[in-house]
Amino acid sequence: MRRILLPVLFLVILPFGTIVFSNENIPSSSVKKRPISQTLSVSRKIDALVSKHLAAKNLDPNPIISDDVFVRRAYLNIIGRIPSHQETVEFLEERSSGKRQLLIDQLLDSDGFASHQFNYFADLLRLKSRLRQIPGEPYIDFVKSSIRENKPYDVFVRELLTASGSYAERGHGAVGYYMRDYGMPEDNMSNTIRIFLGTRLECAQCHDHPFDVWTQRDYFEMVAFTGGVLMRVDTPLGTYGKIRQMTREGTVDEKTRRNLQNMLRPLTYGIKGTGTGLAQLPDDYQESDGEAEEIVTAKTMFEKKSLVVPEIPQLNTKGRRKGNAGRGRGGIRNAKQVNSREAYADWMTDRENPRFTTVIANRMWKRAMGVGLIEPVDIITEETAASNAELMTYLTDQMAEMDFDLKQFLRAIYNSQTFQRVAVVSDAEEITEFSFRGPLLRRMSAEQLWDSLVTLTVAEVDTRQGPDTARRYYGMDLFEIYEKTKTMSPDEIVKLAEQDPRKAQANQKKKASNQQNSIRAEFNNRLRELQKKQQLAKKKKDYPRLKELKKEQMEISKAMGRKYNSRSRDMIRASEISSPARPGHLLREFGQSDREQIENSNSEAAVTQVLSLMNGFIEKRIASNPYTELMSNVEQAKDIPAKVDVIFLSILNRMPTETERKQWLDDVSVHGKEVAADLIWTLVNNSEFLFVQ
Secondary structure: OOOOOOOOOEEEEOHHHOEEEEOOOOOOOOHHHOOHHHHHHHHHHHHHHHHHHHHHOOOOOOOEOOHHHHHHHHHHHHOOOOOOHHHHHHHHHOOOOOHHHHHHHHHHOOHHHHHHHHHHHHHHHOOOOEEOOEEOHHHHHHHHHHHHOOOOHHHHHHHHHHOOEEOOOOOOHHHHHHHOOOOOHHHHHHHHHHHHHOOOOHHHHOOOOOOOOOOHHHHHHHHHHHOOOEEEOOOOOOOHHHHHHHHHOOOOOHHHHHHHHHHHHHHHEEEEOOOOOEEEOOOOOOOOOOOOOOEEEOOOOOOOOOOOOOOOOOOOOOOOOOOOOOOOOOOOOOOOOOOHHHHHHHHHHOOOOOOHHHHHHHHHHHHHHOOOOOOOOOOOOOOOOOOOHHHHHHHHHHHHHOOOOHHHHHHHHHOOOOOOEOOEOOOOOOHHHOOOOOOEOEEOOHHHHHHHHHHHHOOOOOOOOOOOOOOEEOOEEHHHHHHHHHOOOHHHHHHHHHHOHHHHHHHHHHHHHHHHHHHHHHHHHHHHHHHHHHHHHHHOOOHHHHHHHHHHHHHHHHHHHHHHOHHHHOOOOHHHOOOOOOOOOHHHHOOOOOOOOOOOOOOOOOHHHHHHHHHHHHHHHHHOOOOOHHHHHHHHOOOHHHHHHHHHHHHOOOOOOHHHHHHHHHHHHHHOOOHHHHHHHHHHOOHHHHEEO
């Protein structure tokens, strides 16, 4: 049985018999780069500050949870799914005293963590597989790769805010941050401040904020940092005019013209400009601290600092044309680029920024514990106070001390006793007064539920990938179109459009389908040969040989079923499905965000959710499919009691109680083996499965 292994470390022998562990062979993205002793020191301090706060309120902390509750909570919180049957059994049978620490590290360094963390940022950043008329995958790929390499959060944010270049060029996925709000620089600024500084500025876009200190002028002074940024770039072709001329002259027919337009349009999207540091007040501006259409210079919203020295151009008019505000088409005429975006990004991500570090520390605390120390996490005002101010200050300091390493920060929280205590429904009338006697008991997110059902269905759930069509545009990979047309002449580009690459894509799909059919036929031939050998062994009464042949047949059938069974083909993790999932998908039924608003998901119960699970999903996808992981494990169990145990360990990650086991064994004695499907259906639809305890 595979055990949870200690990290492989080099031993260095020093004088006097001292042994020091070296971490030189540990990947830089691994949490093991930081000694566990340092992490546990932070964890103990967290517990001490929570205990101090509870004592002041005459409250006792909840008891520490059992191993079966911990393994389920750890998997759901850290990698976003329940543990498989094998993972559950391995952890429960492990006897080492530090197995919880080892499991936390193992999960944080896994592909599953990257998948679950992506779902969080997809909701926060409103990631979509389609941005206007272009694929959203380059942006999505940038976020995924940043998570996998454990890029420091401040570096990640800075790259988003300073991104520039063609969106269709490899390595420019971060440009998608601005493309997500194409033509709406004011909205982009509002979203940026809300996400990274936890403050709502939307109201100040039209008037002075009624509930906070921000004025409308403050708002436009922040917008000025991204002033003059174009959301179109020079095409790599440099020959658009020639192609238009060929169209007008009739040398390009209408079909080819449409093909050209569709093929070349995405190559013009991107970000150009370092920022002029200038913005213009609206033509209906009515506040006393400015005039309509006045040009304002960039200033930070907290300290009112001018980080750059913009040059206000001499204009014959009051600036740009009316009606052109907020369209990102150059902004104020004749304004010079002064690298205001760079200065703005430096200020935003500086650890001395009064909000940046606190907001991400609070967000990660809420991610682990279910409730933020500051609630709501994105409506922080001058009067906002944390429920445990001393703990919030400590966590903020630790986030900076850890250089914004989110893995290390979460590692400290997950190793705390506070995280490992019995969950509570609520311990205060107001969520802002939550005391953290334990984490908040909460329903699974849509992604956690879906990924848990996938875990019951297929093997190697964290490494299964979706179809390789994410960046497909007009029959080709978006990057391929950019690179291919970059060096082409107008005539060559027209010829490519006449060929219509979409036909080639259709042919490739057909070829791939034929290859699958060929492999499937090979599987079937092997099964027929085995059946003939079984008949011969049976005739000769060679029962040991017959047993071997049946085992081989089962393995081939399982491999074939997992690969080609249509009911399992789309069972991939939520992070691999289009973002968001299509309407009607179980993810959407259970509250996945539509990605139109920041953090727009919900985990509220609804009748449609019950109907989705009750009306055939569990039975068709899991219980009646012999190739699923769950049913395969049930089939291999030696007797009926063992089958009941497998089902409980797979779905609820615990052994059944004596009462539960007796009840289901009694049902088996009356109704036979089909009770297994009923037990699976009952447990999946049970609140114990749907909640993160």
